[in-house]
Amino acid sequence: MFKNLAFRDSNLAKKVSNRIRKLASDLDVKFCHVCGTHEWTITHYGLRSLLPDTVDVIAGPGCPVCVLPAVEIDEAIHLALNDVTIVTFGDLLRVPGSKSSLQEAKATGGDVRVVYSVRDAIKMTEKEKDSDFVFLAIGFETTAPSTAIEILNKPPENFSFLVSHRLIPPAMELLLGIGELHIDGFIAPGHVSTIIGLEPYEIFPKAYNMPTVVAGFEPLDVLFAIFMLLKQRYKNKAKLENEYERLVSWEGNKKAQQLMNQVFHVVNGRWRGIGNISSSALELKEKFACYDARKKYDIKIEDSIDLLPGCLCHLVMIGKIKPPECTLYMNACTPQAPKGACMVSTEGTCRIWAKHKIS
Amino acid sequence: MCLAIPAKVLEVQEDVAKVDFGHGVIQDVNVMLVEARIGEYVIVHAGYAIRVIDKEAAKETLQLWEELLEQE
CATH class of the missing domain: 3.40.50.11740 (HypD, alpha/beta domain 2)
Structure with missing residues (x-):
């Protein structure tokens, strides 16, 4: 709907990332x-x-x-x-x-x-x-x-x-x-x-x-x-x-x-x-x-x-580690056979990284 | 889950509107949370419109970005 607007303008992206670099140097x-x-x-x-x-x-x-x-x-x-x-x-x-x-x-x-x-x-x-x-x-x-x-x-x-x-x-x-x-x-x-x-x-x-x-x-x-x-x-x-x-x-x-x-x-x-x-x-x-x-x-779940x-989903979820720091990531835990919730959901960090082939 | 998609309002009948998500996808969504008028765009999350998109504010966003880049 905002085709005419510049929400994905690559020149603007370059400009802002240059400004980010400049500011972040200190x-x-x-x-x-x-x-x-x-x-x-x-x-x-x-x-x-x-x-x-x-x-x-x-x-x-x-x-x-x-x-x-x-x-x-x-x-x-x-x-x-x-x-x-x-x-x-x-x-x-x-x-x-x-x-x-x-x-x-x-x-x-x-x-x-x-x-x-x-x-x-x-x-x-x-x-x-x-x-x-x-x-x-x-x-x-x-x-x-x-x-x-x-x-x-x-x-x-x-x-x-x-x-x-x-x-x-x-x-x-x-x-x-x-x-x-x-x-x-x-x-x-x-x-x-x-x-x-x-x-x-x-x-x-x-x-x-x-x-x-x-x-x-x-x-x-x-x-x-x-x-x-x-x-x-x-x-x-x-x-x-x-x-x-x-x-x-x-x-x-x-x-x-x-x-x-x-x-x-x-x-x-x-x-x-x-x-x-x-x-x-x-x-x-x-x-x-x-x-x-x-x-x-009457639902009672004991443990x-x-x-x-x-x-290590709990550490991925608080941003303490990135997915590849978990030894299960893309080994025992993949989008096809997920072990943790972060690999299941399309909004899970592990799943997103796996789908984009980040290792 | 928090993904929300813009759609154009085609018809409104009480709390339900027929909206066009583009590419021929037309669906009924609940518009109880917004005041949707025909021709406007709403943002839809899991079958419920959560806000009318403010086109003027969209233009202002681009101005805000330009201004941010100009400032020292």
Whole structure:
């Protein structure tokens, strides 16, 4: 749609990367993004190769499929093997639970189905009134409003939700507590910000002196975000800036926020391999308990295993290591036979690097 | 999962709009979160429009980039 506009202009890319080089000659910085789509843009367009050695860009926990802990896959598998139809997004099917994946549950007779949106799942339910359906609702703030909309629309009685949404700003705050990461600035995720706006990021420059730029997903968006972060570092003045004005406003999508507040409480949430992050997950409010599959069915998962032996997904997810530093990467763990969640999802860092043949 | 794609609004009926993603891909999406008018572009995530794209702001982005390059 923006064919006439210069969002992928290679001359502009050269100009900004020259300016980045010039500014970075006096600095040595590490910037962190928290979005699988940003990682895809950076890797697909080879943006790291345009950056000098003094500017590193790492990927934080921005893949919603990857961060989902095994216990929440185990819950869905338990239901699928007990006469409940599980419906979810395609990326989740091969993600390992503690003992198996939803795809393996399907192979052993569980009814597991893939949809493009929660609406499609409800339509399916309306046609099969004699079966119980549970939607495994994953995703960050970008996706949670769609769950809220459908809950307020009062889905059929045979439909409920395993709500597994997670929130991004608390995960960013957690990263700042991991001293050895030494992050010098955040590239904040554009589409999460379309919903939440800029305000939730104010804490980063104010309380942590951390430069933060909300960025879009064209290669030039990311390069300019890096340039803006570098300028802040150069001037030694941390602030919150918006590079993605065409889709992100200060207040975000108020309607979406209001619907989410109506439906969800914010609770502590577990992230795969990372552990508990306070105030980082959503739970249905009591008045919507009839749609909460965890309350509707008696699901008890005693122990769960987030990482198979040797899998370093937890370190990849916080940007502490890059995929080739894991000995399983492209040896025992490949896109065809993934061992860890980061190799399964199209937004997982390992999968993105493997698909682009980075070794 | 957080991938969101622009699409042109062709028809609106209450909370559902028929949108054109280009290359002949036309789908119904939920537009409850936005005020979508025919002919505008919305950004769609997993079947739900999350924002109307501000074309003026898109032009301003390019100006912002030019200005950033000009500044010392």
